[in-house]
Each structure stands twice: as C-alpha cells, then as structure tokens.
C-alpha cells in the first residue's frame with residue numbers, strides 16, 4: 206500500500222504525535238510504511254536511540270548510514286558493534302559514487318574543504334548529499350534523530366514533515382522534542398551502544414577531518430567545521446543550503 210501524505214496530513218500527524226513518546230510515532234510509521242521507510246544514522250547518540258527503539262518494535266527495520274570515505278576508523282568499527290548488539294540488523298552502508306569523488310579530488314584536492322565554505326559544501330554534496338538522494342529515491346519516508354535543541358537551524362523541525370528537499374517524501378523526527386539529557390538517560394537505561402568518540406569529548410560524530418572534540422560549555426555542534434565563520438553547521442542533508450558558489454562545480458562533477 207502506498208501512503209501518500211500531503212502538507213495537511215503531515216501537519217495533522219505532527220500535532221497528533223507532539224507530546225507523545227517517540228515510540229508512538231515509530232510504531233505508527235513502521236506499520237504504515239513497512240519496507241518503504243528507513244532510519245538514517247551517522248552513529249550519533251540520537252540515531253542510536255531511534256535505532257534501539259525501532260529495532261524493539263520491528264527487528265527488520267531498515268537502517269542506513271553513509272560512509273563518506275572520510276569517516277574515522279571508530280565509526281566503521283561502531284557499525285560492527287551495532288551488528289553485534291542487534292543481531293540480524295538490516296544496516297546498509299551507502300557510499301558516494303567513486304567517479305564523482307575522483308573528479309572532485311582531481312579538480313580540488315582531497316582536503317578541499319579547508320580552503321573555503323564553498324569547497325566544504327561541495328565535498329559534503331558529493332560525499333554525503335548525493336548518496337543520500339540516491340538512497341531516498343527508493344523510499345517513501347525516512348527517520349532521523351534530529352532534535353530541536355541541537356542547533357538554530359533545527360528549532361522549528363516537526364515530528365512529521367514533508368521533505369521537499371528530497372522528493373517530497375515523508376521525514377520523521379521522533380526525537381524532535383527531546384533534549385540531550387533525555388537522550389543520555391535513555392542510552393543509560395537501555396544499555397544502548399555509544400560511539401567511542403563521545404568518551405573523548407566529541408558531542409557530534411562526522412568525518413574525521415571535519416569533526417573535533419568540544420570544550421566544556423561549547424555548543425553541541427561546535428566541533429563541526431570549527432574553522433569556518435558565518436557558515437551553517439549543516440552539510441545539506443537535513444536542510445537545503447543556499448550559499449551559492451558550489452553548484453556549478455557540482456554540476457561539472459556530476460556530469461549533468
């Protein structure tokens with residue numbers, strides 16, 4: 206059965222599930238969308254909470270992560286930790302198009318992201334956003350671990366949205382209302398595996414060259430692209446970034 210939702214439906218569902226536990230939304234979504242929905246995780250604690258909840262509801266739930274080719278070794282190891290903790294988990298590792306990566310590196314260098322915000326956004330497009338687009342192309346809905354308190358760009362997210370940046374499929378953010386404290390309480394109470402870099406001061410998990418540990422008191426996403434100023438701490442996966450300057454390069458790399 207195909208579940209077509211429009212803005213009105215999504216708005217009504219967002220209101221219905223606001224104030225409800227995340228599991229209520231997950232139960233509804235897994236029942237409604239079945240194999241046409243998947244969880245996206247970058248192995249951050251929020252994604253692990255969603256995964257833990259969803260796996261308890263349906264062990265066949267689809268999960269995917271994007272291996273950009275620049276992930277820290279710890280993230281690759283953590284995928285194995287999840288496979289051990291959740292036997293039979295349907296965890297798919299999605300990779301960027303090697304030809305696109307080759308063209309970008311040839312044109313701009315492997316560490317192009319250090320040179321300008323445009324280059325950083327270009328790299329994120331090639332290594333993260335394009336693989337995500339390919340993955341979402343076969344889905345009717347996806348589930349994230351986004352929370353409103355993570356960053357200014359996320360304060361208005363709803364639990365149920367129509368994702369106009371990704372083919373107008375449904376995007377679910379079951380933890381939208383939660384705080385970091387809620388997340389850590391759940392992890393502890395449910396013995397959920399935690400990515401090892403959190404123990405080394407990281408509060409966000411991303412590519413190795415673009416993510417560092419934060420100092421006490423710094424924002425949760427302060428360790429992402431810390432050398433940039435006046436740039437969004439987003440890669441384009443969760444919101445469209447209108448920065449300009451990289452789109453023509455991207456077209457050349459994609460060959461269209």
Ligand code: SF4
Nearest residue numbers: 318328329332412415
């Ligand atoms: Fe490239 Fe850094 Fe973005 Fe990873 S986070 S895709 S290395 S710019």
